[in-house]
Ligand SMILES: Nc1ncnc2c1ncn2[C@@H]1O[C@H](COP(=O)(O)OP(=O)(O)OP(=O)(O)O)[C@@H](O)[C@H]1O
């Protein structure tokens with residue numbers, strides 16, 4: 001088998017540019033998804049039945065449909081209702097609303113897993129529901145929430161490769177562009193795998209470090 | 218009128234969980250400064266009764282007064298219809314009851330000082346420094362002055378239960394409710410908790426104590442209440458209940474306890 005080393009040397013910096021976009025998209029989506037997801041997770045824990053129902057329906061919809069379809073929906077359907085985003089921001093939005101559903105579930109589940117006695121003890125000293133959430137439940141829950149959230153971040157980076165379908169010039173798209181010109185799928189897909197692997201490895205090392213620093217009690 | 222009310226009055230309190238009727242109509246008056254010990258077989262409804270008092274459970278029926286004020290709502294307007302209290306009002310009323318749980322239920326992420334200070338700070342609105350100073354005083358009162366910076370996981374069961382007592386006291390409750398406070402403890406740790414409770418009773422705190430510690434009941438109780446099957450079957454001064462119980466059920470229960 002012949003490996004085209006020339007192409008590899010040329011492709012590496014181009015792919016690095018794509019990798020930067022992958023990191024940018026993932027980072028922005030993670031932040032936005034976290035903010036949206038935490039807000040929805042808290043809404044899911046609220047006293048208001050309507051809010052709980054809305055979040056449940058949202059989570060159900062996101063989990064029940066393929067991410068690829070959600071990406072197309074954001075990219076092609078939003079302009080129909082007058083919201084025009086470029087590929088990059090449409091991509092960020094699509095990944096965010098997808099991640100938010102998972103984050104909401106993690107927040108709701110994490111708080112729900114705290115022993116009932118904690119809420120009762122807080123009630124017994126006269127705390128209001130909101131105070132119980134803020135001072136008693138969330139500070140205990142976030143420790144359990146971090147591992148599933150870092151997992152979600154890792155899937156988010158993997159999922160970002162799907163944004164190639166709406167021409168976001170991220171890592172996968174950058175690779176496909178090189179392949180379409182030079183037709184060297186073996187070299188490029190191998191390189192792509194390697195780039196993703198390194199990115200995800202770095203992330204998982206970081207999240208291990210973070211998990212180690214979580215408070216113990 | 219109000220001044221003739223006892224500290225606590227429970228009138229015909231009933232509680233059902235679905236089809237299961239747990240409390241069948243419990244009446245109890247507790248005067249200020251009085252210590253009432255509640256005994257009774259497992260499943261007789263002791264815990265449920267305490268939890269109905271501070272509304273960790275909503276009673277199915279009956280009324281509870283604290284110093285003449287109805288708990289959990291009010292008989293409103295000329296029709297006298299019952300109106301449930303708002304969440305804010307309920308929280309405000311609940312803190313008048315100190316509650317000590319069988320399993321302590323301390324906040325594991327907070328130190329003993331923070332466990333005790335969080336109520337005064339967040340609920341009573343004290344400044345943090347004042348709340349922490351108060352917490353230290355309450356912890357000293359339960360003999361834990363040297364352990365204020367420890368988390369619950371660093372404390373023995375007996376120490377944890379005393380933190381839980383300090384946490385309740387820091388809210389300056391009008392009555393303390395204890396639900397088998399020593400039954401989750403190793404035998405050698407029981408006495409230190411009972412000593413704290415005895416000191417509290419002697420200092421004039423109004424208390425209802427559910428316990429199987431009969432020596433404590435004899436020694437500290439002003440009145441012993443025997444519950445069976447969701448009702449108060451017999452009550453009286455400890456000498457009478459332990460010395461000459463009138464009901465067969467009481468006699469049977471006390472014989473059963475004595476064997477263990
Ligand atoms: N949340 C609940 N749902 C359904 N049944 C309950 C609930 N809480 C208590 N019960 C039932 O009510 C009955 C009385 O329970 P309770 O805990 O009040 O008894 P107890 O006198 O405190 O007993 P123990 O000495 O074992 O603590 C039991 O049969 C119990 O199964």
Ligand SMILES: [Mg+2]
Nearest residue numbers: 263264265397
């Ligand atoms: Mg009980």
